[in-house]
Amino acid sequence: QSVLTQPPSVSGAPGQRVTISCTGSSSNIGAGYDVHWYQQLPGTAPKLLIYANNNRPSGVPDRFSGSKSGTSASLAITGLQAEDEADYYCQSYDSSLSGSWVFGGGTKLTVL
Amino acid sequence: QVQLQESGPGLVKPSETLSLTCTVSGGSINNYYWSWIRQPPGRGLEWIGYIYYSGSTHASPSLKSRVTILLDRSKNQFSLRLSSVTAADTAVYYCVRVPGSANYPYYYMDVWGKGTTVTVSS
Numbered sequence: 054q055s056v057l058t059q060p061p062s063v064s065g066a067p068g069q070r071v072t073i074s075c076t077g078s079s080s081n082i083g084a085g086y087d088v089h090w091y092q093q094l095p096g097t098a099p100k101l102l103i104y105a106n107n108n109r110p111s112g113v114p115d116r117f118s119g120s121k122s123g124t125s126a127s128l129a130i131t132g133l134q135a136e137d138e139a140d141y142y143c144q145s146y147d148s149s150l151s152g153s154w155v156f157g158g159g160t161k162l163t164v165l
Numbered sequence: 166q167v168q169l170q171e172s173g174p175g176l177v178k179p180s181e182t183l184s185l186t187c188t189v190s191g192g193s194i195n196n197y198y199w200s201w202i203r204q205p206p207g208r209g210l211e212w213i214g215y216i217y218y219s220g221s222t223h224a225s226p227s228l229k230s231r232v233t234i235l236l237d238r239s240k241n242q243f244s245l246r247l248s249s250v251t252a253a254d255t256a257v258y259y260c261v262r263v264p265g266s267a268n269y270p271y272y273y274m275d276v277w278g279k280g281t282t283v284t285v286s287s
Binding site for chain 1: 200202209210211212223225226229259271272273274275277278279280
């Protein structure tokens with residue numbers, strides 16, 4: 054069981070908007086720690102997609118956005134494209150586990 | 166552009182020590198934190214631990230007793246040693262760069278190596 058909870062899968066048609074949730078607790082997201090998101094295309098290493106809740110590294114399209122509220126965070130993808138099909142992971146810090154960096158279990162995005 | 170490359174044995178026997186090295190090219194190892202992440206087959210990501218360029222380290226509580234992370238500034242490399250391995254340690258191991266201040270890491274990973282597969286089997 055991951056400390057951060059994500060839906061196992063989401064799907065959407067090209068051009069649509071999808072969101073991926075990441076639910077934590079009072080010792081991680083709810084405590085104010087930042088949430089980061091990674092995209093892992095099939096057979097490749099993860100890539101930083103969003104850092105510090107809603108910041109995009111250089112080169113990441115503005116179709117990707119992040120938000121955080123309370124004990125949860127969300128990744129939104131608009132104008133869905135076939136190349137967005139990948140696994141997405143959220144990540145944060147947890148103060149109850151001796152200062153651990155924790156990940157969500159990952160969400161598989163399928164573009165229909 | 167900074168690139169990371171993992172290297173080390175792809176097969177380790179149970180109870181032995183897994184040793185991996187990450188070579189940093191295209192940039193300095195200074196002023197960053199460096200970390201190891203692993204991903205068991207078909208599963209999610211797990212943080213192992215990190216080292217600051219000054220040498221300070223911090224490891225996951227679940228692995229702390231078996232993990233050693235070292236850094237060689239002269240070679241622009243850092244390494245992972247995981248002792249007493251079992252089949253549960255079979256995974257793809259990634260080395261990553263972590264931005265931060267002198268006091269703490271920002272705990273997000275902005276540069277990743279391609280990963281190296283390590284299988285624990287006799």
